[in-house]
Amino acid sequence: MSAVLKVEGVGKAYRTYHRELHRVLSWFGWRVKPKAEVWVLQDINFEVQAGEAVGIIGQNGAGKSTLLKIITGTLKASAGHVEVQGKIAAILELGMGFHPDLTGRQNAYHAASLLGYTTEQITAIIEEIKEFAEIGDYFDHPVRTYSSGMQMRVAFAVATAYRPEILIVDEALSVGDAYFQHKCFSLIRDFQAQGTSLLFVSHDSASIQSLCNRAVLLHKGKLLKVGAPQQIIDLYNASLADPDLKHTRLSGDANGGGIRSGTGEALIDTVRLLDAQEQPLDTVATGEPVKLCIVIDVHKAIDELVCGFVIRDRAGNWIFGINSKDYGKDLAGLQPGQKLVLSFGFDLNLGEGTYSVSVALTRSHRSHVEKNYDWLDLAHVFKVVNVHKKHFAGLAWLDAHVELTSLSDGPNKTLDHVNP
Template structure:
């Protein structure tokens, strides 16, 4: 049985040409409508199962926050219905409900009781809330002297003092400092392990790929894609790169994976492979092995300036290393249609055991926002094994020079 069920959900706002038209509709309810509807969400359907973590991605204005408000009950849908089961906590616009003249502690009691907690329960939770929030003596000072980050700390600490059945998280956590963001996500991961169902909206693709089992992509108020976090993140990247042309497509690779390709097509990666120092093509690499990444690029139309970028990603699609020829100060200028460029990138594969992929980008500057000739995810997939290095964990091999002195007199 699902914990969250979204069925045919849509949300529209009424737009009036004149303020009097709104009054006219109120006074004469059966008269002709004086408004036009602006739909911000349409035909949204999905389910979230118990203990599942689902991420929601989308460009600004896609309807993400509106959807979360409908699910959390702070807004009503125009069409369709939403069903939730269990105790639902929504972290939306954290701290917005705090009274500026009251102290942090007073606001905790007010907000806690509004959330259904008794005063006795808040009393017992208060020490834990204070420790997690880490705002010190400010907890007894008026909220009006708080920074936005301090309000987020206090609100998150209260909202997560008791583990919910369903946790809904918006971009609110991006307000906090980096240290507190790490604390928040550690707590969210802990809730996940204990069985909390998670629904999270974030522009942080790495966070969604690390936490979520599945992702949903919204665009212009509609669900355009649902699948693995890596696949949806790749498509989201392509949408950002090609929001004007919209030329985004999927292809199946030789390994059976689905790769996302976008771009205007002036240049394309015709071939990509990894070879060893003897020139032999390989797809299994030993940790620390010297290898060469060879990329063949075909120029299809005249290009004033070409930049090649590449990104190595782990099996979850999170970046391990990336660079491009702009940063390396090696652009190629004045290219003609029909030319071919061969790139050879030599490096030591200081990677941990596992599966990795390489994404390629052909652009005109340091990023894909100006000209995106081609962006190809999963352009190449390879595996790393540890044959001759000491055991270690992680995605990066860092040679260690360890010294131990049992007769050390320095206690510093």
């Protein structure tokens, strides 16, 4: 598999000079010492293979948008270089390049021409662009009358009118309605199946996990790690509570290990899934009653502790999460040396597949950012098999009941006439 995108040693610095003449001379290759220099990107290296989808994750200010602008050529790198094979279609800042006084149709012609298409090529597909955007007569109204969602619809329709070798999407889809987001993701998957590579920037972990083969984590302008989407998202979540990553580490092997973070006042000692006889489980039957037992070691005095867990599917999507506070179990006034055992009992009504458990010890029952004592991803991994239930599809067993009623009063009988 060949790389369609290579980012090698890319950096971006913003400089101020003692004189404007010095800035101009720097444009022509003169070595002029700047008055001040701020690097927003440093030594970024990664590749994207043909047909691969790579997510880019990072906190605000990490350099994500700057990197994408360098890749698309709208911004010049201060160091390193980018190699691109094939045509890039990018949806970066919402409505970028759209003139508010021009209609959607006129802006579509203008934006598509900037992508390198001829007037004849654009005319051949302009009605398809209008149809995909689904904004009706507004397509021929000035863009200044559009909502942000309508602008995104037109921008996406233009960028994907012809299948590019590389598609870059930067948060723009977040402003769209749910229906159009699904429509866009469906088209993106079709493009991927045909060989298009995707570079996708989003804070939506479910979208990253659903679309991407790998993910890149940018942290304070530097590339922190490249790896599997779930691992990178876990590391990103840890960075929210630990901005300098002083208390964050990788547990397990480099390819599939979980992320552990926290300040350590209390630590997760053991996580076990038990059956009704208190025996450890690695394989569970759908609907089987289980107990998730979490052993906690207290190392420093803590005024309040909340213990929570979340079950995730193989792709990393959150299936179910709850914490001790939600059940009214107050863990307060804890002292060093205490060992606590917290048990959550429930019927495991999940579909067949492999699942993992993440456990957190925090001060808040709504966020781990405020105070994270210990957070452990992949604390336990288990498999679910369907032994006793009817065959069903999906991630949840809902124990449906079926009734059949004959509508025998004629062809115009409707469900409104059926008593529940």
